[in-house]
Amino acid sequence: AQSVTQLGSHVSVSEGALVLLRCNYSSSVPPYLFWYVQYPNQGLQLLLKYTSAATLVKGINGFEAEFKKSETSFHLTKPSAHMSDAAEYFCAVSVGLEFSGGYNKLIFGAGTRLAVHP
Amino acid sequence: SQTIHQWPATLVQPVGSPLSLECTVEGTSNPNLYWYRQAAGRGLQLLFYSVGIGQISSEVPQNLSASRPQDRQFILSSKKLLLSDSGFYLCAWRKREATGELFFGEGSRLTVL
Helix, strand or coil, X not given: CCEXXXXXXXXXXXXXXXXXXXXXXXXXXXXXXXXXXXXXXXXEEEEEEECCCCCEEECHHXXXXXXXXXXXXXXXXXXXXXXXXXXXXXXXXXXXXXXXXCCCEEEECCCEEEEXXX | XXXXXXXXCEEEXXXXXXXXXXXEEXXXXXXXXXXXXXXXCCCEEXXXXXXXXXXXXXXXXXXXXXXXXXXXXXXXXXXXCCHHHXXXXXXXXXXXXXXXXXXXXXCEEEEEX
């Protein structure tokens, strides 16, 4: 069964430092993977997605993620953190796209809360 | 462009009272629709999803139910709320032919007292 594991429920970085949020997946079929961001009391916003094209995926707000099949990883990075990046980040894997009938859902990791301090 | 709205944004209800959260999508047709719950300090749990009018799949046994009376309308209900129903409820939609990403509403925060 497909699943994702996010290592580290809380990550704290200094403004201007590298952001690295870790995600490992488990999937019996080639996965579609996603990163979402959630600001307090808001819904989730799609940052980027991997759909089996380029392994390095660029998203919004300067974030990118690299799909590494050998490591079953899809880590999220940003070269220089900004105060506005403080939020909760979720990695997700798509389940069911390989089946007909439109049955599909996203399975989310537990989330990583990113704090950015001056 | 497509938009998704859910309401109410905030709700405080006593234990044992009914619940109705509504979600609508505009600008698309025949979407997949989803209800997720986010409890404090926990990730997102899929509650229900729907691939068409009247077609509801339940992911976990619980005190809640869902209905899809129209193509772009998804309703989450309960006849009698429990304390454990408190949480942040998120509605989402997906294009049937897309690569699996979901688009989320603004969320509804439910507090059961």
